[in-house]
Amino acid sequence: MAVKIRLQRFGKKKQPVYRVVVMDGRKPRDGRYLEAIGRYEPRQDPSLIEIDNDRALDWLMKGAQPTETAQKLLEVSGAWARFKVAKGEIYTVGVKAAPTVEEADADADAVDVSVEEVTEVPAEEAVEAPVEEAEEAGDAQEAPAEPEAEAGEDSE
Numbered sequence: 001m002a003v004k005i006r007l008q009r010f011g012k013k014k015q016p017v018y019r020v021v022v023m024d025g026r027k028p029r030d031g032r033y034l035e036a037i038g039r040y041e042p043r044q045d046p047s048l049i050e051i052d053n054d055r056a057l058d059w060l061m062k063g064a065q066p067t068e069t070a071q072k073l074l075e076v077s078g079a080w081a082r083f084k085v086a087k088g089e090i091y092t093v094g095v096k097a098a099p100t101v102e103e104a105d106a107d108a109d110a111v112d113v114s115v116e117e118v119t120e121v122p123a124e125e126a127v128e129a130p131v132e133e134a135e136e137a138g139d140a141q142e143a144p145a146e147p148e149a150e151a152g153e154d155s156e
Contacts, residue, residue, distance in 0.1 A: 002026065005059060005066040005074070007040065008033060017041050020051055020070060022059050035059070040073055051077040061086065 002025035009030060011017040020038035023031065037059070038051030056079040060066070066074055074080040084090040 003034070003059070003062070003064040005037070005056065005064050005070045007067070007069055008036075015043060017043075020056075020073060022064055025065075038073070038077070049073055049076050051079060053077055053079040053082060057082050057086065 003022060004025040005020065005022050006029075007018040008021045008023075009016055009018055018040040019033075019036050020040060021033035022035045022037060023033040027033075035055065037055045039048070040050075041048040051073060056074055056077070060074075060079070060083040066080075071080060074083075081090065085092060
């Protein structure tokens with residue numbers, strides 16, 4: 001069976017709303033689907049794209065082929081990039097490989113966040129620090145501009 005990720009149209013005339021579905025490629029456009037993994041509403045400004053990336057990645061790893069439009073939507077949602085990384089076509093530098101679903105579940109169970117480790121900074125100190133840094137940065141930016149102008153005059 002050729003499994004496809006494609007759009008299924010809903011809505012009134014001239015007001016389309018689409019579901020992103022996984023279905024047999026031989027079925028009609030609005031026929032029965034295996035799973036709905038998202039929705040796409042192009043008439044909103046900006047367009048609404050909601051896709052369950054985990055389910056889309058799962059179907060892509062099983063061999064489902066997206067249509068051109070569905071692939072563009074998967075690129076926007078980030079599922080297509082995750083698929084390429086998982087497949088090994090895109091290499092990331094200095095980043096740990098994307099965990100599998102089992103590894104992610106194991107890591108989520110192992111995370112232990114302690115509230116005692118967090119320290120509070122008084123609000124007065126937090127507000128004053130950026131102002132002082134901005135003043136220093138402003139002085140530093142003015143100084144290099146003058147020597148460049150002098151250097152340009154000497155070269156002519």
